Amino acid sequence: MGRPIALLLPGQGSQHTGMATGLYRTDPVFTAAMDEVFTEMGEDGACLLADWLAPDPAVELDHVTRSQPLLFAIDYALGQVVLGWGLRPEALLGHSIGELAGATLAGVFSLRDAVRLVLDRIHRLAGGPPGGMLAVAARPEDVTAFLDGDVVIGAVNAPRQIVLAGPDPALALVEKSLVAQDFTCRRVPSLSPFHSPALAPANAGAAEAIAKLPVSAPRITLYSCYTAVPLTHEDVADPNYWASQPVAAIRFWPALDALLAERDAVLVEAGPGQGLAQLARRHPAVRAGRSAVVSLLPARPGPGERDRSALADAAKSLGVKRHTGQPER
Incomplete structure (x- = not known):
């Protein structure tokens, strides 16, 4: 038997214009899953679909009301494609909003309830302060002296790859200081300071809304990108766990390390x-050839044919023949 499959589900910063649109109306499983998400979103879904397919969207895709729900939908739909191939992942690891897609695939939330959580989250966070995220090629201890009370380490993605988060202009000032000291920095596509305390006031009350949603134990091992360990039924039943995600720091690399240790x-x-594939290729288990990495979509934006070719190549790499089917329920 071959090595088991583990899905990596990306989050904020991976979005771009035209992402995965080449699969819409061409791959039936992907299309059905996306349409199901848009339908559950009601009027919000209709606007989201229009902006996703538009070359010049009415609301830019880096805005929280576009990036977050679209990333959730695409991650979820691609997960359904993998299930439609007859593959059963042994583990799931989502990054930021990708973890919520993973929780839906794992059966923690129904799709309807997950969509309710996503919509509640984005409507709250849309009222948060402007800000952003900054990828820095450094260790956490390398940048501590540059941080102030508003800018924090929002993610540890790899041994020398972190993301700072905070409101502007504070984040811009930290960036200027880091660049002056020859740190390599790159802005992550985001108009909000995700994974920083700056969003806490806008996110207030989220736990009370989430507490109304039913949850089930994960049917697939679901690694937390916040605690870096598999989530238990007790964990997923805690509304504060889900409510804290927009504010809490991400520990993707420790979570990936835990997954590959098992x-x-x-x-x-x-x-x-x-993006997550590039990080994963740096892991010792992948570099040694014990584990491998496959991406379902191309690395960079391009015409729709590139989406279809990338998916076909991934299917071939995974040893499956692409076929039509029905999304998992």
Whole structure:
């Protein structure tokens, strides 16, 4: 038997214009899953669909009301494509909003309830302060002296790859200081300071709304990108866990390390771009050839044919023949 499959589900920063649109109305499983998400979103879904397909969207895709629900939908739909191939992932690891897509695929939330959570989250966070996220090639201890009370380490993605988060102009000032000291920095596409305390006031009350949603124990091992360990039924039943996610720091690398410590796996990035795949290729288990990495979508934006070719190549790499089917329920 071959190595088990583990899905990596990307989050904020992986979005781009035209992401995965080449699969819409061409791959029946992907299309059905996306349409189901848009239908559950009602009027919000109709606007989201229009902006997703538009070359010049009315609301830019980096805005919280576009990036977050679209990333959730695409991650979820690509997960359904993998299930439609007859593959059963042994583990799921989502990054930021990708974890919520993973929780839906794992059966923690029904799709309807997950969509309710996403909509509640984005409507709250839309009222938050402007800000952003900054990828820095450094260790956490390298940048501590540059941080002030408003800018924090929002993610640890790899041994020398962190993301700072905070409101502007504070984040811009920290960026200027880091660049002056020859740190390599790159802005992450985001108009909000995700994974920083700056969003806490806007996110207030989220736990009370989430507490009304029914949850089930994960049917697939679901690694937390916040605690870096598999989530238990007790964990997923705690509304504060889900409510804190927009504010809490991400620990993707420790979570990936924990996942690969338990098994050698084929890590399948199911979402826009290949950002998580690039990080995963730096892991010792992948570099040694014990584990492997496959991406379902191309690394960079391009015509729709590139989406279809990338998906076909991924299917071939995974040893399956693409076929039509029905999304998992």
